[in-house]
Amino acid sequence: MTEMAGTPYKPGEHPDLPPPANTIGPIAWIRQNLLSSPSNIVMTAVSIWLLYTIIPPVLDWMFFDAAFTGANRNECRARVGGACWAFINERFSLFTYGFYPIQERWRVDLSFILLVAALIPVLYDGLPLRKFGLYFSASFPLLAGWLLLGGLGLEPVETDKFGGFMLTFVIGVTGIAFSLPIGILLALGRQSELPIIRIFCVVFIEFMRGVPLITLLFVASIMLNYFLPKGITFDLLLRVLIMVTLFASAYMAEVIRGGLQAITRGQIEAADVLGLKYWQSMRLVVLPQALKISIPGIVNTFIGLYKDTTLVIIIGLLDPLGIGRSSLADTKWTGLSTEVYLFVAVFFFISCFGMARYSLYLENKLQTEHSR
Amino acid sequence: MSEAPLSGRTLLPRLWNDKDIRSVVIQIIATVFIFGFLAYLVRNAFINLEALGKGFSYTFLWQQSSYDINQHFIEYSSRSSHFRAMLVGILNTLLVAVCGIVLSTIVGFVLGILRLSKNWLTNKLAYTYIEYVRNVPVLLHILLVHGIIVNSLPVPKQAINLNDGAFLTNRGFFVPKPTYEPLFWGVIAVFVAGLAFLLWFRKYARRVQDETGKHYPVFWVGLGAIIGAPLFAYFLLGSPITWDVPILQRFNFKGGLVVRPEFMALWLALSFYTASFIGEIVRAGITAVNYGQTEAARALGLSRGRTLSLVVIPQALRIIVPPLTSQYLNLTKNSSLAIAIGYMDIVATIGGISLNQTGREMECMIIVLLLYLVLSLLISATMNWYNNRIKLVER
Numbered sequence A: 001m002t003e004m005a006g007t008p009y010k011p012g013e014h015p016d017l018p019p020p021a022n023t024i025g026p027i028a029w030i031r032q033n034l035l036s037s038p039s040n041i042v043m044t045a046v047s048i049w050l051l052y053t054i055i056p057p058v059l060d061w062m063f064f065d066a067a068f069t070g071a072n073r074n075e076c077r078a079r080v081g082g083a084c085w086a087f088i089n090e091r092f093s094l095f096t097y098g099f100y101p102i103q104e105r106w107r108v109d110l111s112f113i114l115l116v117a118a119l120i121p122v123l124y125d126g127l128p129l130r131k132f133g134l135y136f137s138a139s140f141p142l143l144a145g146w147l148l149l150g151g152l153g154l155e156p157v158e159t160d161k162f163g164g165f166m167l168t169f170v171i172g173v174t175g176i177a178f179s180l181p182i183g184i185l186l187a188l189g190r191q192s193e194l195p196i197i198r199i200f201c202v203v204f205i206e207f208m209r210g211v212p213l214i215t216l217l218f219v220a221s222i223m224l225n226y227f228l229p230k231g232i233t234f235d236l237l238l239r240v241l242i243m244v245t246l247f248a249s250a251y252m253a254e255v256i257r258g259g260l261q262a263i264t265r266g267q268i269e270a271a272d273v274l275g276l277k278y279w280q281s282m283r284l285v286v287l288p289q290a291l292k293i294s295i296p297g298i299v300n301t302f303i304g305l306y307k308d309t310t311l312v313i314i315i316g317l318l319d320p321l322g323i324g325r326s327s328l329a330d331t332k333w334t335g336l337s338t339e340v341y342l343f344v345a346v347f348f349f350i351s352c353f354g355m356a357r358y359s360l361y362l363e364n365k366l367q368t369e370h371s372r
Numbered sequence B: 001m002s003e004a005p006l007s008g009r010t011l012l013p014r015l016w017n018d019k020d021i022r023s024v025v026i027q028i029i030a031t032v033f034i035f036g037f038l039a040y041l042v043r044n045a046f047i048n049l050e051a052l053g054k055g056f057s058y059t060f061l062w063q064q065s066s067y068d069i070n071q072h073f074i075e076y077s078s079r080s081s082h083f084r085a086m087l088v089g090i091l092n093t094l095l096v097a098v099c100g101i102v103l104s105t106i107v108g109f110v111l112g113i114l115r116l117s118k119n120w121l122t123n124k125l126a127y128t129y130i131e132y133v134r135n136v137p138v139l140l141h142i143l144l145v146h147g148i149i150v151n152s153l154p155v156p157k158q159a160i161n162l163n164d165g166a167f168l169t170n171r172g173f174f175v176p177k178p179t180y181e182p183l184f185w186g187v188i189a190v191f192v193a194g195l196a197f198l199l200w201f202r203k204y205a206r207r208v209q210d211e212t213g214k215h216y217p218v219f220w221v222g223l224g225a226i227i228g229a230p231l232f233a234y235f236l237l238g239s240p241i242t243w244d245v246p247i248l249q250r251f252n253f254k255g256g257l258v259v260r261p262e263f264m265a266l267w268l269a270l271s272f273y274t275a276s277f278i279g280e281i282v283r284a285g286i287t288a289v290n291y292g293q294t295e296a297a298r299a300l301g302l303s304r305g306r307t308l309s310l311v312v313i314p315q316a317l318r319i320i321v322p323p324l325t326s327q328y329l330n331l332t333k334n335s336s337l338a339i340a341i342g343y344m345d346i347v348a349t350i351g352g353i354s355l356n357q358t359g360r361e362m363e364c365m366i367i368v369l370l371l372y373l374v375l376s377l378l379i380s381a382t383m384n385w386y387n388n389r390i391k392l393v394e395r
Helices: A025-033 A038-064 A073-079 A086-090 A092-097 A102-123 A130-149 A164-190 A195-210 A213-227 A236-261 A265-273 A278-315 A320-328 A337-366 B008-017 B019-052 B082-115 B120-134 B138-152 B184-212 B218-236 B261-288 B291-299 B304-340 B346-358 B361-390
Strands: B160-162 B166-169 B172-175 B177-180 B241-244 B257-259
Touching: A038 B120, A073 A086, A086 A092, A086 A337, A092 A102, A092 A164, A092 A320, A102 A130, A102 A164, A130 A164, A164 A195, A164 A236, A164 A278, A164 A320, A195 A236, A195 B019, A195 B361, A213 A236, A213 A278, A213 B019, A213 B304, A213 B346, A213 B361, A236 A278, A265 A278, A278 A320, A278 A337, A278 B138, A278 B304, A320 A337, A320 B138, A337 B120, A337 B138, B008 B019, B082 B120, B082 B261, B082 B304, B082 B346, B082 B361, B120 B261, B138 B261, B138 B304, B172 B261, B184 B218, B261 B304, B291 B304, B304 B346, B304 B361, B346 B361
Parallel strands: none
Antiparallel strands: B160 B166, B166 B172, B172 B257, B177 B241
16 A cells, blocks of 8 residues: 555556466366366266266277177177177168169269359358359259259169168258248248238148148158149159158248348338339348348258158158168168167268358358447 | 320239239239149049049048057057047157157256356266257157167066166066055145145235235245145055056066057157257257346345346246247157157057058048147147246336
8 A cells, every 4th residue: 555655656667467377277277167166066077977977888889899890790799799880881882872873873973072062152152253153053953953863865863763861962952952942932921911922821831830741741652643633643752852842941931031020111111212122122122131130040940951851761762761771671780770870860960060050150250240 | 194095005014013903913813823723633632532432531430440559548459440549649649749848848958057057068068968969860869769779678588677666678668557546536635735725825925025025935835735745645645556566477577557668769869859959949048138137136135046036037938938839849740750660649540550551541641630730739829828928018
């Protein structure tokens, strides 16, 4: 006290002291985040105990005690006590391509490479000549359809040969590509001032959201033929694609409606005053803002759709899960369900987690308001 | 301008530029198109059914079903009608939906709170769990759990013995089955009385607090009234429940109550899958309550627990309930995946075996779709009612 009142302070006289040792560094971090109070210490102990009881046995089972080669289940199990990955090894191409003819599989590989190429301009906007890239992306579904189905110079391949991860990609990408535009139209219809259009959209959306996808797939697989004129029938995969897309677009419509409702009336009125027509004001003013708000919901719907592609096994299509299940019926490999399901789970986890992370990145990038 | 002749060339654009007329025209076109399309589909359906000689009737519902269902709460045998099979299916769907909603809510709230924990390790553990579970399809979870139960649990002979009465086997989970003696009604009566007392006491305590500011411990009194008192009555009346303990016969357990592997797999997988979504919803709801609210409550002298229960949670619930509703709906709809593991729900009974036996695709699918629509509407209505009750009362 006396010192402060006494001698005046001269700049540079007292150098800055480092912060106290117990507030920085790893030890302080541990003390603050793991051991700050008695209850916190208990939680840390319980967590460590959980990790200790779960991680080592799981790692042992998955890697250290696992067999990666072997001709059948008994050979696998005889040597070690862990997982038997030899099965996955043997069937890997089946898991990837389904029953696609072996000499034509380059077409699947090429479509996949083109898919990655088509995604880059959509996902990343810093590219030179991005506009032409987007034209390519827009034409990708046609191109991939031609490559996979054949015709026009390529050997035609029936869709019942499609299977494995390739089938997941086909259903997932088609559903994602078409459910967004249809969802936008449905959402606009639900917000429309024309009562009849609104009622149709509401009935459609609520019906689709009220029933499980599996019942719709049943309808597509066993009932659709009744509704078509006699003699006309179309491919099961196409029917499934239509149902999955319509189902996802109903959810999409609700997500986008949330975004539309967040746009203030003033925006639409301002667009009206500027003389914009309905579609112009929607395209230039309302939708860009509404879609930006709905990004998390839209990506969640995509993820949901992508996960729902597994349901097609119930009507007999062979996605990776279906391939796994039918392979388990092979007497050489019975009882390995855990290995198969975990393998497929890892594939889905990587795809879906990736999508979720991208959505976070996009949200942050489009955040134009000041962050708090 | 106003004298311009209404010639054919200007009439149409003029009508088109009139907003009211245009909207009427668009709606008429849309109606004609959609109803025309629907009529076309229905007409095709009638022609096709006619050609197959099937017609459209529900009389098959009263024919004998001739298949067994291993889990039924109402009397059912292979000689019962398809209609009864459908009722069994509905009850099975309801059972797994209700059990799933209860378990997923509990696990979900625990996960949400763990995600808010200040403890870094706990927080990250909950995060990892949530991210893994919700990024893997629910069908895969169901099959995985079912596979583990069927392939990894022991056969009844080497059952895992929990506490000499409950047994874990790959044929299901065997637990003692309670049989109620007449005196048990006394316990139920005490429970009902306790519930009535609690409802009255809550109102009374609220009134006293509003008038005098005096506070009663409603929670503890309530706990005593609806759990303590019945428990006391139970022992007072000499434990009027006898337990039918499962006993190992030659190949399987006899007696007791069996929770079948299909139900276990479906219930656990659906609950833990949905719980991971609910966890995130709860976390988002609680973090969305402004921290100033907590500070203000603390400044008013409320304890930490009362701050949570009186200030934070009521506000968080308003944010939590709408997305929670859609999770409950999802869980109910996902229960239709039961068919993948052979749990006999609506889809597997009336939409599965009955459909295949009678060949009545149209009639059966209409029943299934309608049942799910009704179920969804019921859940939505209940949750909307609850949401309206807790809604912020504004001017």
